[in-house]
Amino acid sequence: MTLxxxxxxxxxxxxxxxxxxxxxxxxxxxxxxEKKRLRNRDELLDAVIARESLGxxxxxxGIAIPHAKTSAIESVSLVLGITPDPIEFDAQDxxxxxxxxxxxxxEREAGAYxxxxxxxxxxxxxPTFRRLLGCARSADEVMRLFLD
Amino acid sequence: xxxxxxxxxxxxDGTEDSVTAAMxxxxxxxxxxxxxxxxxxxxxxxLQDLVKxxxxxxxxxxxxxxxxxxxxQRYLNHVEKxxxxxxxxxxxxxxxxxxxxxxxxxxxxxxxxLLVLGGISEIHSRRDELLSETDRMMRxxxxxxxVVRNNDAIWDMFESLPDVQ
Numbered sequence: 007m008t009l010x011x012x013x014x015x016x017x018x019x020x021x022x023x024x025x026x027x028x029x030x031x032x033x034x035x036x037x038x039x040e041k042k043r044l045r046n047r048d049e050l051l052d053a054v055i056a057r058e059s060l061g062x063x064x065x066x067x068g069i070a071i072p073h074a075k076t077s078a079i080e081s082v083s084l085v086l087g088i089t090p091d092p093i094e095f096d097a098q099d100x101x102x103x104x105x106x107x108x109x110x111x112x113e114r115e116a117g118a119y120x121x122x123x124x125x126x127x128x129x130x131x132x133p134t135f136r137r138l139l140g141c142a143r144s145a146d147e148v149m150r151l152f153l154d
Numbered sequence: 155x156x157x158x159x160x161x162x163x164x165x166x167d168g169t170e171d172s173v174t175a176a177m178x179x180x181x182x183x184x185x186x187x188x189x190x191x192x193x194x195x196x197x198x199x200x201l202q203d204l205v206k207x208x209x210x211x212x213x214x215x216x217x218x219x220x221x222x223x224x225x226x227q228r229y230l231n232h233v234e235k236x237x238x239x240x241x242x243x244x245x246x247x248x249x250x251x252x253x254x255x256x257x258x259x260x261x262x263x264x265x266x267x268l269l270v271l272g273g274i275s276e277i278h279s280r281r282d283e284l285l286s287e288t289d290r291m292m293r294x295x296x297x298x299x300x301v302v303r304n305n306d307a308i309w310d311m312f313e314s315l316p317d318v319q
Contacts (some may be wrong), residue, residue: 008286011286060213060214065208071209075207117169117197118169120201120222122205123204126204127204128203
């Protein structure tokens with residue numbers, strides 16, 4: 007499984023409106039809860055925040071990949087969001103983060119979860135790709151970028 | 155002319171598609187009197203990459219490695235049991251590393267002559283970094299590859315085979 011297997015235009019939000027780390031995690035989780043009509047929003051958010059408390063998932067170069075596994079979800083899911091400007095996310099390079107990939111997986115799908123995370127890491131390692139992502143102004147443009 | 159395939163390798167990855175592929179492989183090996191090996195590769199390369207990219211903390215890497223190794227054993231046991239049910243001995247193999255590399259190596263070292271895979275996804279992207287491990291296996295295998303679609307017909311066919319008492 008790769009990120010393109012689970013990329014869904016309705017789970018892409020551009021622009022994200024939040025300007026703080028906590029609000030941003032809530033906003034990403036809310037996109038997922040609304041689209042998938044999930045009832046356990048707090049459980050999902052708690053799992054993401056618990057992981058974040060171990061160390062920031064802001065990787066640097068504007069990329070952040072908040073992630074968690076929890077029994078509160080049925081399948082590996084991805085929400086992609088972009089803020090208009092970088093926000094403080096405790097990233098490892100000390101700079102702001104702008105591109106957010108929220109990945110939440112059920113406990114029993116560790117293999118697929120790891121493949122998805124690895125494919126995000128590979129795709130976003132390219133400076134050219136990050137530049138193109140930064141130019142995307144809509145969910146459709148992001149979809150085209152990944153699926154081209 | 156002898157049977158076309160004498161030694162078959164089926165790849166398991168913890169998905170329902172791969173279990174369906176194993177059912178098809180068991181049925182095929184029963185008919186051809188071929189030997190069947192099931193391989194599960196713990197993707198330690200991806201785990202290491204996630205640590206290197208600082209997406210995973212060391213503690214997460216260890217936790218997920220344990221989870222995947224547990225999954226590997228569970229799925230190998232399950233397929234062994236399915237094989238026994240239909241009178242086909244399944245040799246379980248648990249490997250670790252880069253999935254398509256390990257599968258390719260096993261195919262070559264053991265001179266397997268058919269690889270059975272499930273779950274080739276639709277082509278979403280031509281970008282190399284977005285290819286799945288299953289895609290890579292199909293592209294790099296040194297022998298013929300049988301791709302089994304996950305459909306009810308395979309389950310029905312498997313169920314219709316007589317059980318060994």
